[in-house]
Amino acid sequence: MKRDAPHSAIGSLMDITARPEQLFLRGDGSWLWDDRGRRYLDFVQGWAVNTLGHAPACIRDALARQSALLLTPSPAFHNQPASALAELLCRHSDFDQVFFTNGGAEANEGAIKLARKWGQLHKGGAHEIITFRDAFHGRTLATMSASGKPGWDRIFAPQVPGFPKALLNDLASVQALIGPDTVAILLEPVQGESGVNAATPVFLQGLRALCDQHGLLLIFDEVQTGIGRLGTLFGYQHFGVVPDIITLAKGLGGGVPIGALLARRHACVFVHGDQGGTFNGNPLMCAVGLAVMQAVLADGFLAEVRATGDHLGARLQALSAQYGLGEARGIGLLRALDLGRPVAAEVVAHARERLMLGGAAGNTGLLLNAPRPSVLRFMPSLTVTRAEVDLMIDGLAISLEAVAVRPL
Numbered sequence: 001m002k003r004d005a006p007h008s009a010i011g012s013l014m015d016i017t018a019r020p021e022q023l024f025l026r027g028d029g030s031w032l033w034d035d036r037g038r039r040y041l042d043f044v045q046g047w048a049v050n051t052l053g054h055a056p057a058c059i060r061d062a063l064a065r066q067s068a069l070l071l072t073p074s075p076a077f078h079n080q081p082a083s084a085l086a087e088l089l090c091r092h093s094d095f096d097q098v099f100f101t102n103g104g105a106e107a108n109e110g111a112i113k114l115a116r117k118w119g120q121l122h123k124g125g126a127h128e129i130i131t132f133r134d135a136f137h138g139r140t141l142a143t144m145s146a147s148g149k150p151g152w153d154r155i156f157a158p159q160v161p162g163f164p165k166a167l168l169n170d171l172a173s174v175q176a177l178i179g180p181d182t183v184a185i186l187l188e189p190v191q192g193e194s195g196v197n198a199a200t201p202v203f204l205q206g207l208r209a210l211c212d213q214h215g216l217l218l219i220f221d222e223v224q225t226g227i228g229r230l231g232t233l234f235g236y237q238h239f240g241v242v243p244d245i246i247t248l249a250k251g252l253g254g255g256v257p258i259g260a261l262l263a264r265r266h267a268c269v270f271v272h273g274d275q276g277g278t279f280n281g282n283p284l285m286c287a288v289g290l291a292v293m294q295a296v297l298a299d300g301f302l303a304e305v306r307a308t309g310d311h312l313g314a315r316l317q318a319l320s321a322q323y324g325l326g327e328a329r330g331i332g333l334l335r336a337l338d339l340g341r342p343v344a345a346e347v348v349a350h351a352r353e354r355l356m357l358g359g360a361a362g363n364t365g366l367l368l369n370a371p372r373p374s375v376l377r378f379m380p381s382l383t384v385t386r387a388e389v390d391l392m393i394d395g396l397a398i399s400l401e402a403v404a405v406r407p408l
């Protein structure tokens with residue numbers, strides 16, 4: 001025997017984050033059920049992943065249909081779902097070609113490689129990519145280096161070089177970093193993990209102008225803002241600024257792992273051998289991506305996201321006024337509430353563990369996310385209803401009072 005300590009299935013997982021004890025068994029729309037029979041209204045949704053909620057019929061059908069046909073021929077062969085999804089993404093965006101990945105970090109790695117390759121071809125080997133403080137781009141070595149999370153410059157030192165940091169919404173801080181080695185600017189149009197901090201349209205227009213003036217590529221990390229989250233198919237469309245490259249993941253798969261790198265023709269400079277991956281563009285995940293895209297592109301879907309997003313924003317604003325909290329911010333169905341005091345983790349724990357939404361009989365809790373000690377983030381399914389938003393606000397008010405935050 002290689003172990004003498006008691007052993008459980010859960011204990012066999014590497015302990016990489018503080019997971020609560022619940023074992024989640026089943027999901028349906030905005031709802032999750034655990035192994036103890038408690039149900040939860042879910043405003044985390046796999047971290048802004050479940051575009052259409054838990055277990056939507058169109059994803060179940062796509063998986064069943066495609067899994068009976070073809071799982072993976074080879075990433076070096078064509079398959080129908082990958083071609084169709086790439087065509088659909090290009091038709092509804094300003095981009096010309098797509099490279100599929102297995103997630104967001106890998107899509108950003110691809111964007112970084114594409115920019116460096118473009119710099120070799122067109123800018124005398126320029127390779128620096130200006131990135132931003134508090135940004136989040138993933139957990140590979142290069143994307144951690146591109147991220148601006150405090151402390152991340154030290155935990156797996158040495159960093160991958162070439163990612164100087166500017167300040168969001170401070171054009172002068174970007175300008176000051178542009179030099180002969182600069183090849184691109186990379187940012188999230190709305191910083192998600194830092195607590196839903198949006199770039200201003202004027203700032204993004206300024207970045208576009210700087211890129212045009214200096215011959216740089218503008219790259220938007222739309223892993224969180226893409227696929228309807230902001231009420232437009234892609235986040236850049238909300239701001240009216242067209243980048244040269246975007247990356248997608250989270251919402252594109254609606255719950256399954258798929259990401260994508262999209263580029264305008266002039267930036268599509270990979271040649272054979274530069275980029276690849278065993279599972280990239282596999283038909284099973286691409287079939288799901290197609291189902292998600294078709295649902296989000298259906299008539300009226302995005303208008304409903306905007307309306308529900310406005311409703312969520314208004315309810316958060318009213319709650320903030322009622323309880324004397326901080327800023328309610330965000331766009332579409334990516335929102336945050338600054339509680340003005342570092343109780344976000346306590347509120348999240350109460351809502352999950354002890355809240356009894358609608359009375360004790362229902363045994364119903366609420367799943368929320370605290371990206372910062374005083375900030376809550378809301379990233380429900382894009383199909384969330386106003387009634388579910390109202391129920392979440394009711395639960396949040398109860399949990400706020402449970403941690404001694406009282407109405408004014």
Ligand SMILES: *Cc1c(COP(=O)(O)O)cnc(C)c1O
Pocket residue numbers: 102103104105106108136137138139188192193221222223224249250
């Ligand atoms: C989640 C996220 C990533 C990382 O995506 P993974 O699929 O976890 O690798 C990158 N960028 C942004 C903006 C994200 O929100």
